[in-house]
Amino acid sequence: MHTELLAAKKTKKRSPSKKGILQAYIGQWDLQLMVIPGVLLVVLFSYVPMWGVLMSFQNYNLFTGFLDSQWVGMKHFDMFVHSSDFYRVMRNTLSISLLKLMFGFPAPIVLALLLNELKGFRFKRFVQTVSYLPHFMSWVIVSSFVISMLSVDNGSFNIFLMKLGIIHEPVNWLSTSQYFWGILVSSSVWKDVGFGAIVYLAAIAGIDPHLYEASAMDGAGRLRQIVSITIPSITPIIIIFLILNIGGILNAGFDDILNLTNNGANTLLRPVSDVIDTYVYRVGILGQRYSYATAVGLFKSAISVVLLVLANLLARRMGRSSLW
Known part of the structure; x- marks a missing residue:
């Protein structure tokens, strides 16, 4: 006692x-x-901008301000959910986000693992520089490059396929809706894969080298070391980034979609390119429906928070790393 x-x-x-x-x-x-x-x-x-959330519950008037605008409650949320655009916008948002998650999330991990296996210092630095470079270019530049490459008139991609005999006449890739998701996801992965690999390379650099020495003495090859040592060691970082990606599942893109569709002017692609962010910009901002745009944005943010909390809770239940 x-x-x-x-x-x-x-x-x-x-x-x-x-x-x-x-x-x-x-x-x-x-x-x-x-x-x-x-x-x-x-x-x-x-x-400070959270004060503007009040607009989603009002018929906001620019001249009367927040305090004197008419309160309408959940009217704008109800309008969005029951609008004819709701299904199309949510389908495009979730489909594009899931495709980006499916291909864009593992790509930096694979690149980091491959770069870690390179022995030539100069070649490794060269590959890193080439893969990082697109991240530092704006989507205006990247989209211009993609549009030029896929152009019907003298586009390098069409010329390449015609030389191989795969196609016999140029294809208008960016005006055909069935190709848009593939082009969008591919360009997004190409732009961000190098920069995303930096975090995983830093995590790999922190692994105790004695683990690799001990496994080599036991006869483990490089592939076995990657599977048994490298990947388990960086799993906490992978889980944290996966949680963040799940929380942002409704962030299907804005700059990339807007630039690849010529600021939304390409109406042929609208059935497959209109996501929540572009819809808010087109209908809410350009259409001056500020309260409606705020309601749609708040709807997206609320779902993102719920998904983030659920993903973090699931990671904790599984005994993995979590954000909190």
């Missing part, structure tokens, strides 16, 4: 007091100053 009391007193003494926390902050004043700009940016661009 006496021992337990002593342990409780020690624990109580070790718990930081308010004064101790304040002293710790003062002792790290230079680090706290570095954090302040980031905190201000988050507050300014993430929390």
